[in-house]
Amino acid sequence: MGDLLTFKAGKVRYDETTKRATPLAGKGLVTVAHHEEDATFVSLVWERRGPGAVDSHDGSEETEREELLLFPGDAQWVHCKKCTTGRVFALKFKSSGDRLLFWLQEDNGQAEPGTLSAADNEISAVLNSLLNVLEENDGNDIVMEDKTGENTAALEDTLSTTNTGISIPILSITDALPISSFVAHIRSLPEQALKPYYDLMPETFEHTRENLIKVIQTPQFFSSVDTLSSVFRDSAGIGSLVASQLGYPYQGEGIEGFLNGARESGLRESENDRVAKDQEDVMEE
Structure with missing residues (x-):
């Protein structure tokens, strides 16, 4: 066309x-x-x-x-x-x-x-x-x-906020993890680390970093994140269930509990990777 x-x-x-x-x-x-x-x-x-x-x-x-x-x-x-x-x-x-x-x-x-x-x-x-x-x-x-x-x-950005010292409740996952930050994270990852994300992409898209970013920026993706946020925010006991099914440590209910659990899981994986690498280095010596 x-x-x-x-x-x-x-x-x-x-x-x-x-x-x-x-x-x-x-x-x-x-x-x-x-x-x-x-x-x-x-x-x-x-x-x-x-x-x-x-x-x-x-x-x-x-x-x-x-x-x-x-x-x-x-x-x-x-x-x-x-x-x-x-x-x-x-x-x-x-x-x-x-x-x-x-x-x-x-x-x-x-x-x-x-x-x-x-x-x-x-x-x-x-x-x-x-x-x-x-x-x-x-x-x-x-x-x-x-x-x-x-x-x-x-450049006065309407999205910027002033730190007032007031604790604001997290009503959406994107309050703590904006889409722009997720995109920056994807750009920083090595190619081999993108495979799990590629497996979740629509079949019509070629598995490339740029196509992955396009998918992340779509209204459909944002809507899915918003739906997940609503589930964590409004459904009692769902945090424990999701944590057990996805295999991350349970850190409480709500969106904040989910984010803390995901963060703890990431920290543990990073530590395990570091220990494994140290062991490989020792073996090579």
């Missing part, structure tokens, strides 16, 4: 630690099309257009091509109005709360760099139509002073 929409856009890097955003130098292209394996999904691909170094604090290179699998109603394309020195948009995911930032690179003929043209608005309308959502102007929490990357500016 042919492309549904293409437009020029660069990427913006957001640092969760410093709460600052940096537009990355280099030309980029966004292509939206039906997913090649299942036409009911939309695929959004960002790729670099030609050479160009990345404006990166750590000197690392960005991925030359990045593909996202989008489900109807889960993502929306939002204009960040406070970014007055560039036309910055956020691709926001309702299921995970994640967002990806882009700055438009199409020449729109406007005197003010942050002003949208009719063509820019058309791109936004078409993309949101493909995503099957109503366009919302709620990207106003993003502030950026310089789209060239020579300066950085504050």
Whole structure:
């Protein structure tokens, strides 16, 4: 199937630690099309257009091509109005709360760099139509002073919270383990450690790290996590039953008990692996 929409856009890097955003130098292209394996999904691909170094604090290179699998109603394309020195948009995911930032690179003929043209608005309308959502102007929490990357500016993230010292109950597994943290964990694992996850993937997807991440970011996965959270939260005695069936140490009822049990199981496995490795080293000596 042919492309549904293409437009020029660069990427913006957001640092969760410093709460600052940096537009990355280099030309980029966004292509939206039906997913090649299942036409009911939309695929959004960002790729670099030609050479160009990345404006990166750590000197690392960005991925030359990045593909996202989008489900109807889960993502929306939002204009960040406070970014007055560039036309910055956020691709926001309702299921995970994640967002990806882009700055438009199409020449729109406007005197003010942050002003949208009719063509820019058309791109936004078409993309949101493909995503099957109503366009919302709620990207106003993003502030950026310089789209060239020579300066950085504050990015006020609505998802960030202030530490008030108040103990907040865990109502969902994602309260303690956000999808974004799970994705970062998957990216950090060696290939051989991914096999147990591959075995749980839908049959239509090839067993690759990137496809696994796409599955984790789907509304279906988020819904399953939410259902599991509800079971632990609302069903008395289920924690003990699940612990015995899955083989992790029982650490109490509720979501927190499940997470503590899973953590304890992981620590024990790590310790067992360390002991086994030490024994192998002794044998080799």
